[in-house]
Amino acid sequence: MTASFSLTSLSPGTVLHGVPVVAGVQYAPVIRPGTLPTLDPAAGADLAEADRQSERERFTAAAATVAGRLRERAAHATGAASEVLAATATLAQDRGWLGAAEKRIKEGAPAVRAVDGAIDQFVEMFTKLGGLMAERVTDLRDIRDRVIAELNGLPEPGVPLPDVPSILCAEDLAPADTAGLDPKLVVALATTLGGPTSHTAIIARQLGIPCVVAVTGLDDVPAGTMVLVDGTTGTVTVTPDEAEAKAAVAEAERVAAAAANWSGPGATSDGHAVAVLANVQDGAAARAARETPAEGVGLFRTELCFLNRDTEPTVDEQAGIYAEVLDAFSGLKVVIRTLDAGSDKPLKFAGHPDEANPALGVRGIRIAEGNPRLLENQLDAIAAAADRTNTRPWVMAPMIATAEEAKAFAGHARSRNLTPGVMIEVPAAALLAERILEHVDFLSIGTNDLAQYTMAADRMSAELATLTDPWQPAVLALVAMTVRAGTATDKPVGVCGEAAADPLLACVLAGLGVSSLSAAAAAVQGVGAKLAGATLAQCREAAEAVLVTASAADARAAALAVLG
Template identity: 60%
Template sequence: MNASETAAAVPNPFDASIVVTGTPVVGGLAYGPVIRVGDRPMFDAHAPEVPEGERDAQKRAFVDAAEAVGARLADRASHSTGVSAEVLTATAGLARDRGWISAASGLIESGTPASAAAAAATEKFVDMFTKLGGVMAERVTDLRDVRDRVVAELLGLPEPGIPTPETPSILCADDLAPADTAGLNPALVVGLAMRQGGPSSHTAIIARQLGIPCVVATADLDEIPSGAAAYIDGDAGTVGSEPDAAAIAAAVTRAREQAALVASWSGPGATADGVPIAILANVADGVSARTATQSPVQGVGLFRTELAFLDRATEPTVDEQAALYREVIEAFDGRKVVIRTLDAGSDKPLRFVDTELEPNPAMGVRGNRTALSHPEIRRGQLDALAAAAQGSAAVPWIMAPMIATVDEAREFAAQVRDRGMIPGVMVEVPSAAIMADAILAEVDFVSIGTNDLTQYTMAADRMSPELASLTDPWQPAVLALIGMVGAAGERTGKNVGVCGEAAADPLLACVLVGLGVRSLSSAPAASAAVGLKLGTVTMQQCREAARAALAATSASGARDAARAVTG
């Protein structure tokens, strides 16, 4: 599709010269000059063989460069919060990965120059991860990012990444390493558009955490020239260049007024007719939890506990884990805190566990399934959570990821109750949604993870840019499953929450509430916009919006139908 065809096919409310469309991820309107990621380091892939006497020095230089990159990423992780910290820690682990370092070192020992060896070893792992698909495929971008950082270190070049603009700008990229996204300054990068990527990729999640309007899977993004004055509409999923000055100025003014309304919202969450809806935060550690307390949230709806385990050579002790968990509980002492047990496996491997590569990690041994082969890890974590909760003013809610059967829910609930805590499970697998009544008979609450539920329902890899339209949580089939869970919650009188990225979409939040969801947990930056929107609609409108969305035959149709009801 060329630029003129694109402009004709896409709504053009600001009379822009070119408009392209993608999948909306983070709402909002931004305007500024277009910048793009700079060139990655270049090296001679056909450089002559390294003399035997110089190979040890080259190998040492490579190992030192990899460690330097890993240390820098780890340091940035220690100064970050939430998903940013999690992603940076995992990327630091890639730079220090023994398999990758060993593969490159072996090539250097046979005479390949260090830079070329780093590239060749990376492509070996890229090929492996691409074939594995799922979450592993997303790490291809991370691997190549690590490669470029290590090569730059070897060549004495500046670390590659995103340019720092002098004025607020729109960043356009084919793809973006999560490590780069985590370092964005939202005061200078005011909008993000990617040609690739999906709505639940790490890059998209971090953009939401930073509150940067974002559109992904924008196939024709190259039609927007670098340096052009452009806008990004994160609600409509459009990017346009050279818009009419008066039209965009008026729209930006309206967006600022709306942002001021959002900033003034202080909670608590409720519909216009007074039905309470808990607005909660996703956190990953004590730092992100303390930061979240500054947002208008009523507690924590998802505490990801992976940071206690990632990049550890040995399993953390019960006391070490308890200290980390206690920071989050104390930050919200007396308020609701929902804690997810370890969600790791071959897609997010632990260094202290021998994990075999699986042909399809997304459907393999991950989440609660790791307890089959390593029950001691879950036992230790539950002991640590119970110890962390001692003396707190509220009992924590504990949920397991990747529950697929009633038996799994029953077994997990018994272990949580034995330790005096409130048991629940994640609904990420369609079977759990279908069996929601029976599962809710065993546990006290459920929380729907819309990212994975969408992936499994639509049989579409959530990291695939080509399938971004299928992995959109607005898909009516996904909404139908959520409705089944919500109805089961109403029948049993037990809470149904959503802690996937869908909970950060204000319009979708109205639909979720209409489907029976009573708590919404997202990045704290999204909480006020969700709460403000819910306060403008009645429960009846939410139910009508849900019915309209379910009657649609596409994700875009569901959006339009819900918007027509809620305004």
């Protein structure tokens, strides 16, 4: 311990504060991603005319190799990791930045300088666009580093493989860094940037390791320093008292062990049922989730079979993918979300226009306006998978904002004998939930986008991470309003956003009247165990206390005071 004190100027016991993302406590030494070489944009003499074509070909091959590696990792990954890797592979082959780099090479710039300049150009553009486009900046820089490493014949950059269990700290982490982590060796994550719904946060939930983002002062903590990460309170304690740190970890392990013994079904300690479901993205993730006590699937994200393709998958191709998930949860509830693309997940075959603000543009159900067959084909595929597996899945549309949109979607779904519902992600939909429920059979609240749109804050912004915290009272007020509409019409209202993976918040949501909670498979037992340890009266008391607070921190503290 004494040696670690000398690694940092921060005083022993210094507590750094961030936004809690995944609950749990870990105490271990810090590791950091390898330092990348500093690039001099002016380095390298201009190329002779005769050498420019071969240099362009060398660049094209390097970019294709990087994209191929990312696609291969996506194919071997599951769930959120697979999706974010596939999206990054698509970005690595984006004609925009590739064309900008080729133009520079054609003008005489060596490939390394051309890549650096082209990526800088698009980083500036994406940053100005803001919203979900801004979140791709980390991905772009990661692609730059990988392509330049390939051009220079260097090993792929990324996270070092630690010899002992360690805590990964970084300014930010790209999907390719986080998707392949071994949770036995990387036992917690902390970042300076990022928000509650960043790629880092989503994959940390899938891995089931503590995570804190937007940590002020984290950059001053060097590799080798012993730290205590508390994913419940959102703190990183630098060189803490060793005995106290180990005691905190032991208590967290005791809680985790109790959660590991929870076998369902979801209910409070006095028997009030709250279904605990799993979020999945493909058959492999569904089969893994089936090994947990999850009572079904509350969110089947279907984007994976559409991304990174030049053409729309056929109805038969889609039906095969959907049937895998329905088979894995045969006889249980499965809620399928129709395609939620657009914005940061563009489709090559859908003719997306360039948009000044993609997060407020053509995404989710809005894509069907210009591509009606896309939705019709997907619903045909879901119906075919249902027939093939002798099931009747529920289907829900994302980004619904009006009752008219809900009515149109419900008509399409019912004509195929599917149970229709919609996502509540837009404040307008929460405000008009009772009117929307005149047309559909259920609602599912997506707290990630609901927080972003309610608080007018980019959910990927570290500076605004406290605003997009799902504990924000304004967000929870809209959740309460939506649930009241469900109660008035006797129709179920669930939560499938990342808020459902927070055991403490899950109890508050149950107290508000939510009928189901759908989380990453790794979070299912923690959520179920926490619910099982509280009475419905306690959950309601916590919900009432939270709704009268003025900040996310106050809301979390109010819930802790009631539920512990």
